[in-house]
Amino acid sequence: MLKALKLFLKGALLDQSTEKIEAKSKELNDRLLLLILSHKLGVPNPFFYHCVELLPYLSENLKGLERRILDRKSLISRLTGEIGEP
């Protein structure tokens, strides 16, 4: 019963904007990757050594990351505003 409800809710959401939700997830993973690879923005990440362990799992986001950064320049200031630099 609960499962059916969940599926229904999911379906409703999906109908609305599957692509938007998917894009949001991708954007968040980009964000994560940018925090790890902050040297790409000229800010070295002091914990880079411990973060490289994550790269194999985020490899698909790595491709074209720089281009997407340029597309969403404002992301950077939002990022540091939210979490701050280490």
Add this chain to the structure above:
Amino acid sequence: MNLNGFKYFFLSGKGGVGKTTSSILMALYFSQRGEKTLLVSLDPAHSLGIALKAKLGELPKKVEEKLFALEVNPEKEMEKYLKKVEKEARQIVSPAFLGEVEEELKLAHSSPGALELATADAIYRIAVEGRGFDKIVFDTAPSGYTVRLVASPNSIVKWWKGLISVREEALKYEFLSNLKEKRKLKEIFREDPILKVLTKRLKEYETLKELFTGKETAFGVVFNEGLLPREIGVRTVRELEEAGAPVKFLVFNRVKNGIESLKAKNKIVIKVPEFKEEPIGIEKLKELLKLTRWEVK
């Protein structure tokens, strides 16, 4: 104040001042009082084994009643870790993306802080695995830089938590957009390899922060006689204290006449005299320990 209330001891100081010798003296002191003691060297030159005249490895080896010793090499640990990540990348990353990942991994070898963090990893592992010991003495302490890297007030732990919440949010949206997903969100979180790594690191940093700044830990700086060596020692104390490390004792090594005294507020002073020969091998070190004076405040 005396040293018995602490469990972890880190000895700092410039090369050649007598860190290894003093670490052994301290460890011997505790083991002779019946405390099960582990002596750890993080020096790639294997100086601890040389001073003890014992072949040491990565596992604790009994060198005396109640006294165990081991040697780890952070540089080697760093290579091992990066190799493991590389291997993992080759297994799970599709060929189209592998090049970029490998490039970043190459950067990690020489990235600032890499060796310090590898040292921190080794200390963490030993502290966790060494729970069965009463005292753990580290020869070659983490530098002020290392301490700052893992122990600065809350901002670092907050940073790792920030990464965790970004990943959780990404997974949430992925979950919402994937109708075929049968698992609960909680299960997805639990099984996600990225969250696994992040929570593992968060735990490590929380533990190290406590280890480097907590009540169970005493940092010590080894001094030599003379104006310049003393100035260098004072600077080391200051650097460690600014990083938040609790410097609780000073070792004044190779004291020749014992006249020179070290004024130190709220610090235990250990005076090790100049030995008649090189204090190498456990018997000579035991002899030197008998001549050592502990000025407890």
